[in-house]
Amino acid sequence: MNYGLRTNNQEEMTKKLYNYKLLLILIKISTMPKTIIAGNWKMNKTQAESKEFLKQFLSLIAHRDESTEVVLCVPFTSLETVSLNLDGTGVGLGAQNVHWAESGAYTGEISASMLTEIGVNYVIIGHSERRQFFGETDETVNLRLKTAQKHGLTPILCVGETKAQRDAGETENVIFHQLKEGLVGVDQNNLVVAYEPIWAIGTGDTCESSEANRVIGLIRGQLENKEVSIQYGGSVNASNIDEIMAQPEINGGLVGGASLEGVSFARIVNFQ
Ligand code: PEP
Numbered sequence: 001m002n003y004g005l006r007t008n009n010q011e012e013m014t015k016k017l018y019n020y021k022l023l024l025i026l027i028k029i030s031t032m033p034k035t036i037i038a039g040n041w042k043m044n045k046t047q048a049e050s051k052e053f054l055k056q057f058l059s060l061i062a063h064r065d066e067s068t069e070v071v072l073c074v075p076f077t078s079l080e081t082v083s084l085n086l087d088g089t090g091v092g093l094g095a096q097n098v099h100w101a102e103s104g105a106y107t108g109e110i111s112a113s114m115l116t117e118i119g120v121n122y123v124i125i126g127h128s129e130r131r132q133f134f135g136e137t138d139e140t141v142n143l144r145l146k147t148a149q150k151h152g153l154t155p156i157l158c159v160g161e162t163k164a165q166r167d168a169g170e171t172e173n174v175i176f177h178q179l180k181e182g183l184v185g186v187d188q189n190n191l192v193v194a195y196e197p198i199w200a201i202g203t204g205d206t207c208e209s210s211e212a213n214r215v216i217g218l219i220r221g222q223l224e225n226k227e228v229s230i231q232y233g234g235s236v237n238a239s240n241i242d243e244i245m246a247q248p249e250i251n252g253g254l255v256g257g258a259s260l261e262g263v264s265f266a267r268i269v270n271f272q
Pocket of ligand 1: 040042196200201202203233234235236254255256257258
């Protein structure tokens with residue numbers, strides 16, 4: 001009997017098994033949805049105010065968990081200033097809209113190359129305020145999504161229902177329709193979705209975290225790529241972020257009001 005050979009074989013098998021398990025863990029980690037916390041400043045902050053915010057905010061998130069991606073979606077006028085000040089910080093830069101044309105007679109709009117030239121990597125598309133007040137439709141949302149991706153931008157597609165739609169039991173139908181129409185021809189490997197119930201935006205009336213988790217699970221069910229990061233948005237703040245992020249389907253937050261103040265947004269980024 002050759003005991004030495006047997007021991008060597010066993011050792012080799014154990015090593016192979018270990019490496020195989022390690023590989024499986026690495027594959028799982030690399031295909032898990034990323035955690036992304038994005039601030040949506042809407043129409044707030046001048047360039048000077050933006051710089052002031054960054055001084056405080058960046059120092060407060062210096063020791064953050066690096067696996068959480070942080071993005072600031074700022075007004076067009078602050079993009080360049082913020083871009084310069086984010087250099088080397090690992091914080092992403094987002095715009096709040098993008099037009100589908102390359103250039104042309106579209107007064108008040110912005111093109112994708114104007115954004116990428118100054119270091120923008122994300123763009124919010126189909127925010128309910130654009131849909132409600134500026135005539136954004138699922139069709140224009142779809143055009144904007146495709147153009148953003150063509151230029152290497154990662155779109156954050158917002159979907160969500162009104163209070164009346166929720167009360168009428170229409171939540172799922174509304175959201176599924178927004179996804180179906182919005183995502184025609186869209187690459188789901190470069191996409192973030194934000195579930196933002198309209199009745200919860202800017203109202204302080206946060207959606208119960210378990211309910212947000214349920215709807216986000218339904219949204220994931222509609223997507224071809226189950227690894228898309230899906231955020232919750234709607235009155236997220238420093239006090240409710242921990243509970244929201246503890247939900248298994250929720251991969252981050254899109255934060256409006258509470259992203260305007262350095263201390264509160266830093267606490268949200270540093271959720272526990
Ligand atoms: C938003 O504007 O996307 C948003 C969620 O706003 P708030 O956090 O203020 O509700």
